Amino acid sequence: RKEVEQDPGPFNVPEGATVAFNCTYSNSASQSFFWYRQDCRKEPKLLMSVYSSGNEDGRFTAQLNRASQYISLLIRDSKLSDSATYLCVVNPRAAGNKLTFGGGTRVLVKP
């Protein structure tokens, strides 16, 4: 089983719609979880950290389900500028700050 697994998509989303997707992780001892955004041939940019209680940042909502070992990202009122690849990122253990990346979920927002 892959350490961090994502549906590669693409998710084709009409502008203004809501889109949600998940990511699963294999290491139950994982401590920290993040969503990064990556535009084509650019660097990953931190979108948000994911907390146990769930968290929201504007149109973006992230949830963590430790029992089922998945995290989710929901984007409301999608904008054309939300088109990107969303990377699920996990710190797999308490010691060490190495990040493990999923392969990314591609989202295409269309007018």
Add this chain to the structure above:
Amino acid sequence: EPEVTQTPSHQVTQMGQEVILRCVPISNHLYFYWYRQILGQKVEFLVSFYNNEISEKSEIFDDQFSVERPDGSNFTLKIRSTKLEDSAMYFCASSVTVEAFFGQGTRLTVV
């Protein structure tokens, strides 16, 4: 807003040559990292550096690779005797704790 900067943005080198990729991490950050992304694949961890020494490295980071912090601001990745399969985007990142911020990357092309 402080950012991680990398130079050069693109490097073309002949197989067997040595390359040095340079990074200036965010000034108050304590942890420094190198990641790489082969075209079309996921971001992979190479090495982390803390308190002037390697704190963790992946299987990819073999004797061909080395890192150095030659002064108070720069962080370098040296690849000795480059191979065709070293062609990738190399990202430097830095963090205070686990949340890492990435530079814009160096695209390395080995011919």
